[in-house]
Amino acid sequence: xxxxxxxxxxxxxxxxxxxxxxxxxxxxxxxxxxLGTLESFSGMQTAHRELGLSHHLSLQLYGLxxxxxxxxxxxxxxxxxxxxxxxxxxxxxxxxxxxxxxxxSGKFLAVVGYLSLLVLIxxxxxxxxxxxxxxxxxxxxxxTLGLLLLSTTFAGIGLYFSALSENPGIAAxxxxxxxxxxxxxxxxxxxxxxIHWLAWPSHYLDLQLGLVRLxxxxxxxxxxxxxxxxxxxxxxxxxxx
Amino acid sequence: xxxLLTTNQLSRSFHKDQIVQPLDLQLSRGDIxxxxxxxxxxxxxxxxxxxxxxxxxxxxxxxCGFNLVExxxxxxxxxxxxxxxxxxxxxxxxxxxLADCAYLHGLKRAQIDAxxxxxxxxxxxxxxxxxxxxxxSKGYQQRVGLAQAIIHDPQLLILDExxxxxxxxxxxxxxxxxxxxxxxxxxxxSSHILSExxxxxxxxxxxxxxxSVYNGDITPAEQTCYRLGLEQNPLESEIAAxxxxxxxxxxxxxYFLITLEPGYRPSECLxxxxxxxxxxxxxxxxxxxxxxxxxxATTGGxx
Numbered sequence: 001x002x003x004x005x006x007x008x009x010x011x012x013x014x015x016x017x018x019x020x021x022x023x024x025x026x027x028x029x030x031x032x033x034x035l036g037t038l039e040s041f042s043g044m045q046t047a048h049r050e051l052g053l054s055h056h057l058s059l060q061l062y063g064l065x066x067x068x069x070x071x072x073x074x075x076x077x078x079x080x081x082x083x084x085x086x087x088x089x090x091x092x093x094x095x096x097x098x099x100x101x102x103x104x105s106g107k108f109l110a111v112v113g114y115l116s117l118l119v120l121i122x123x124x125x126x127x128x129x130x131x132x133x134x135x136x137x138x139x140x141x142x143x144t145l146g147l148l149l150l151s152t153t154f155a156g157i158g159l160y161f162s163a164l165s166e167n168p169g170i171a172a173x174x175x176x177x178x179x180x181x182x183x184x185x186x187x188x189x190x191x192x193x194x195i196h197w198l199a200w201p202s203h204y205l206d207l208q209l210g211l212v213r214l215x216x217x218x219x220x221x222x223x224x225x226x227x228x229x230x231x232x233x234x235x236x237x238x239x240x241x
Numbered sequence: 242x243x244x245l246l247t248t249n250q251l252s253r254s255f256h257k258d259q260i261v262q263p264l265d266l267q268l269s270r271g272d273i274x275x276x277x278x279x280x281x282x283x284x285x286x287x288x289x290x291x292x293x294x295x296x297x298x299x300x301x302x303x304x305c306g307f308n309l310v311e312x313x314x315x316x317x318x319x320x321x322x323x324x325x326x327x328x329x330x331x332x333x334x335x336x337x338x339l340a341d342c343a344y345l346h347g348l349k350r351a352q353i354d355a356x357x358x359x360x361x362x363x364x365x366x367x368x369x370x371x372x373x374x375x376x377x378s379k380g381y382q383q384r385v386g387l388a389q390a391i392i393h394d395p396q397l398l399i400l401d402e403x404x405x406x407x408x409x410x411x412x413x414x415x416x417x418x419x420x421x422x423x424x425x426x427x428x429x430x431s432s433h434i435l436s437e438x439x440x441x442x443x444x445x446x447x448x449x450x451x452x453s454v455y456n457g458d459i460t461p462a463e464q465t466c467y468r469l470g471l472e473q474n475p476l477e478s479e480i481a482a483x484x485x486x487x488x489x490x491x492x493x494x495x496y497f498l499i500t501l502e503p504g505y506r507p508s509e510c511l512x513x514x515x516x517x518x519x520x521x522x523x524x525x526x527x528x529x530x531x532x533x534x535x536x537x538a539t540t541g542g543x544x
Contacts (some may be wrong), residue, residue, distance in 0.1 A: 008341045015332055088326035092389070094294040095322040096345045097314040240296045241255055 005098065005106025009115050013076070026065075026118050034125045035065045049202060053129075054136035058143040058208045061122045066204060069115060069151055070183070074175035077158025078113065078168040080107045081231075083168040100235040108159055108228060119144060140212035146207025149220035150180035150200065150218050154179060156224035160231040163238075244269055245319070245396050246291065246392060251300035253286050253451075262452040263300060268397070268427035273419060275459075276431040277535060278448030284431040285325055287448075288399050290325060291429070292322040303516050305396050305455035308471030320345060321395035321432055327386025330358040331375035335385055337391055338374060346393035347523055360388040379406040387415075391422065398422060400430040404437055416441045439531040446533055459531055467507060469497040469514075483517065485510040515524050 010065035013019050037060045041053055051059075084090040093103050123144045129135060154175075161174040196202070201225075203216040250418040253261040261283040268274055273308055276284040289295035293316070302309040307316035330338055339360060343353045360369050364384040369377065374385060383406045390398060400419070402411045419428055419441055432438050438445060439459060447455040469480070472495075480497060482488035485505035490498045497515055501510055507524060514521050 004344055008344060012330060012333070012341075087331075088324060089325045091292075091294055091322065092328040092342065092345065095292040095317060096321060097317040097347060098345070099313065108397075172379055212387040239294070241253075 002102045002105040002109065005093075005102060006109035006113065007079070009107055013079075013110060013114050018075065022076075023107070023117060027121055030061060030065060030067065030121050030125060033061055034187050035077045037061060038129075052136065053133060054126075054139045055209070057122075057126050058139055058210070059075055061125065062143040062147055062208050065118065065122045065147055066150055067100055067153060068180050069118060069147065072118070073111070073115065073151070073154040073158045074152050074161075074172040074179065076111055077155060077162045078172040079162075080111065080159060081162035082168040082171040086168070094239070102238070104159065104163075104228060104232050104235060107156060111155045111159070112152055114146065115155060119147045122147070136210070143208045143210050145212065146204050146216075149207070149217060150204055151196065153200065153220045153224045153227075154161035154226040155230070157182075160172075160227040160234065163231040163234040244303070245305055246429075247270075247301075247303040248267050248291065248513065249301045249303075251287070251290060251297050251302060253283070253290060253295070254298045259295075260451050260503070262292070264446075264453050265445070266456070270396075270425060270427060271423055272444055273423045273428045273430070273442045275442035275445045276429060276448065277435070277445055277531075280433075281450075282448035283451040284448060286451075288322070288324075288401050288429065289321050291397075292399050293317055294322070294355075294492070318393070319396040321390035321393065321398045323386045323390040323398075323400045323403055325405070327382055328389070329374050329382060330386060332373070333369050334373055335345065335361070335377075335388075339388055339429060340384065341503070342389040343392045344501055345397050348393055356392050363391060363422075365414065377470055380411055381425040382402040383407055384411075387418075391528050395424055398426055398428045400428065402432060404432060404434070412437070435531050435535060436452040455534060459534070464529045467499050467501070467510075468492075468523060468527040470495055470497050470521070471497070471514075472520035472522060473518065483510070483513045496523075 034057070037056050038053075041049075041056050081090070086094070100108075123140060126135060127128070130137075154190070158171075158175045159177055162171045165171045165174070182198060182200050186196045186202055194205050197219070200220075205220045206213055206216050244267045246266060248264055248266040251261065251266065252259065252263045264287065266274070276287060276462070278284055285294065290297045291304075291309075293302075293313060296310075302316075304316040305319045307319070309316045330341075334489050335342070336357065339357045340353050344350075348356055361370060364387050366384055366388055369385075371379060374382060376387065383403070387400070387403060390400065392501040397420075403419075404415055407415060416437075421429065422428060430438075430441065435458075444457065445455065445459050446453050454493065467481045470488075474494060477491050477497065480486055480539060485501055487500045487502045492498050499510075501507070511521060511524055
């Protein structure tokens with residue numbers, strides 16, 4: 001039933017101008033970055049090239065893609081619960097033969113499904129060079145995996161705040177605040193190692209550099225599951241009033 | 242006969258306030274139950290608890306024999322719910338929205354077209370399938386809300402203020418539709434409009450501050466009323482003191498609405514009235530109107 005709901009929610013999402021506008025904007029910005037990276041790499045003297053083209057692309061292109069996903073996800077997720085609470089359409093789901101877990105996982109899969117389209121854009125841009133250059137496909141796939149994991153984590157965080165508030169604006173603002181906090185936690189060197197561990201950029205950087213470590217994968221999945229668990233608790237609380 | 246809905250001591254509290262006091266209901270096929278009460282009486286809360294949108298503080302709900310807590314999916318498959326505000330997705334067309342609703346309620350793809358056509362026909366939406374919901378008038382949006390509630394052919398239909406936003410002709414169509422649907426279902430509807438309940442329902446629960454003050458037929462058979470006209474003007478209590486008379490309520494200076502004690506016939510009542518020395522100018526059967534029931538119930542006359 002979760003998959004049925006995910007399909008319904010995904011189609012609803014894809015009917016909105018926001019979804020198509022965001023994809024178009026993402027494609028434009030990432031293509032611009034892709035061309036800029038190629039231009040700067042080709043203009044570089046061979047002696048100054050410390051990293052290969054694949055590394056340049058994974059750091060710059062996938063770096064921008066991560067920022068785009070950070071900016072887009074809260075806007076998308078805020079609609080999924082907050083808006084339905086506010087306009088009363090949540091009653092469609094709560095009175096249908098669906099558990100809260102099915103409702104949450106359906107919405108989660110829908111938003112991750114949409115973000116996957118954005119995740120694929122950098123990979124597809126890089127693959128246009130495949131015939132003419134010696135690309136490190138493993139590195140690019142690791143960066144793509146990192147971007148996908150980042151999307152699932154951000155989607156989990158966004159859905160929690162969406163389930164928390166009936167106001168989509170507040171839900172989006174709270175998601176932005178949390179994502180920014182998680183982005184900046186490793187900026188202060190005197191912070192404890194746990195605080196450093198909570199920040200996503202260092203985990204994502206490992207994957208951008210082609211280091212696929214179980215600890216980094218576990219970080220993203222645990223954080224996503226933690227916020228999804230909170231969202232599920234919130235939905236149960238809402239039903240209990 | 243299997244009860245389509247059974248509630249057992251269903252109640253709801255928010256913090257320390259008891260919004261709905263323990264309520265027992267049994268509905269069978271063909272029942273149309275009206276929930277009647279002033280604003281804040283708990284009508285919508287009861288409906289939300291029955292359809293699983295809100296958990297009760299205590300008590301149980303069984304739908305077609307399935308417990309709503311232990312077997313929620315089986316129970317909810319038999320519910321069609323139209324909340325006070327129709328749950329619509331304004332960016333979809335009517336056809337897309339209804340297909341999604343059918344899919345959510347577990348209908349197979351092959352069944353969806355036929356179910357959607359039937360729901361659209363019943364709700365008068367044949368010409369509106371390709372229109373965006375946001376472009377529809379309030380009345381038509383209400384029809385789409387009703388169509389989503391009946392598309393999966395539920396056994397129990399819960400309609401919260403279904404006539405809201407409809408014009409008089411549409412209200413009449415809605416009454417006919419509800420009566421037709423109730424032939425093989427049970428229906429619960431709430432309304433502020435007494436005549437609406439009286440014209441549609443065969444049972445009524447009157448609520449006041451979360452308490453059910455009347456739960457039964459709209460015109461209870463066991464409490465046949467009589468209109469009594471007297472030349473004199475005695476007190477209500479004097480009339481009610483007669484052995485044959487259970488209650489007496491003064492409607493006008495010379496007219497009373499009386500109910501008889503069980504086992505007494507009108508002729509015995511007449512004898513007692515004449516024996517008391519009163520001149521009787523009228524003793525005729527009177528149907529107790531819903532308005533009288535409602536006023537009596539909410540002012541404490543009925544328990």
